[in-house]
């Protein structure tokens with residue numbers, strides 16, 4: 001079957017890499033893809049949000065399955081549009097993607113269906129939000145309601161910084177319209193873990209656990225990014241906790257979306273805080289995590305394509321999912337300055353040497369080809385991912401590869417996978 005992957009980051013490279021190993025895959029196309037996907041698929045110069053152009057391509061090229069990576073096209077309704085034209089696309093409908101597209105919708109759903117999450121208030125009016133923030137006596141997270149590339153959450157230890165956060169989001173509009181409505185919620189203490197699950201509207205099939213490292217510097221210091229590295233499995237998510245997450249968060253969320261008339265088919269990503277009172281939901285995303293997908297795909301034993309099809313067909317109850325016992329660690333190499341401003345166009349060396357290493361894949365994200373060379377073109381540039389018999393060996397292999405790759409001003413965390421449990 002011909003496959004179209006929408007997106008061009010590390011997540012999409014990892015999905016393409018995994019699907020390219022399937023006997024079911026014939027031609028794989030990525031829109032727009034990157035120099036990494038170009039090695040295993042055909043890249044298309046189509047923007048992920050240009051749904052008309054994607055539809056046209058899919059119809060003309062006998063695409064049997066479209067897999068949507070990023071949230072924006074999902075929130076724009078790409079899956080509805082494809083289905084209306086009789087095409088098979090993996091991902092939630094526009095109505096179901098609101099679980100990620102609006103934090104207020106997601107929080108209200110959790111409240112109504114008793115899914116554990118932080119206590120919160122929602123504000124549309126900057127003055128009311130500011131007055132509320134001034135009276136706070138406990139630390140809070142101030143969040144833009146809409147999509148902000150994982151950066152629209154400001155953690156505030158006191159009332160003063162909460163007031164500043166309200167101004168940043170609602171008045172200075174640091175994330176544009178996404179901050180017209182905000183959530184102010186109680187700050188939760190604990191370890192963070194991501195649990196992703198396939199869903200077909202009713203059945204939930206969890207993937208193995210993964211842990212992201214959101215802050216830009218070692219020791220979880222500095223501003224949050226889209227993610228600076230990840231590993232899988234996350235030993236912190238014990239079997240007992242996993243079952244608790246399935247029963248109290250994932251299954252109730254899928255059941256809630258069905259009873260709201262918005263059946264969720266696709267990947268439900270639960271960002272969780274493991275608190276002293278049990279797992280609490282920080283957020284739901286409606287897609288694969290980036291960079292969590294990179295280590296997850298390296299560990300996935302099962303063919304991914306039949307699982308995508310089962311989600312579309314509502315037959316997920318007949319699927320199983322097998323994992324390699326090894327640990328996978330992904331270290332993100334970023335442009336110096338990210339998540340703030342950074343320079344682009346730096347020549348990257350060492351990729352061929354890393355390509356020859358066993359059990360390592362350098363997934364591309366912000367790269368592009370220029371005059372026959374690979375240069376940087378984004379904040380997160382590469383996700384260097386290694387598989388190892390133990391966490392320690394996966395970490396060592398990943399960092400050995402990272403040190404082989406160089407460009408002027410590269411930045412990466414040196415403690416991925418070493419978080420205290």
Ligand code: AMP
Pocket residue numbers: 118141143150153155185186187188189192214224271273282283
């Ligand atoms: P979100 O996009 O809502 O997942 O938030 C991004 C990041 O902010 C999370 O991964 C956490 O690190 C942090 N965060 C969000 N909400 C909270 C909260 N209520 N308590 C503590 N940390 C939070």
Ligand code: GLY
Pocket residue numbers: 150212226227285288289290291292
């Ligand atoms: N790694 C965080 C995310 O994909 O949202």
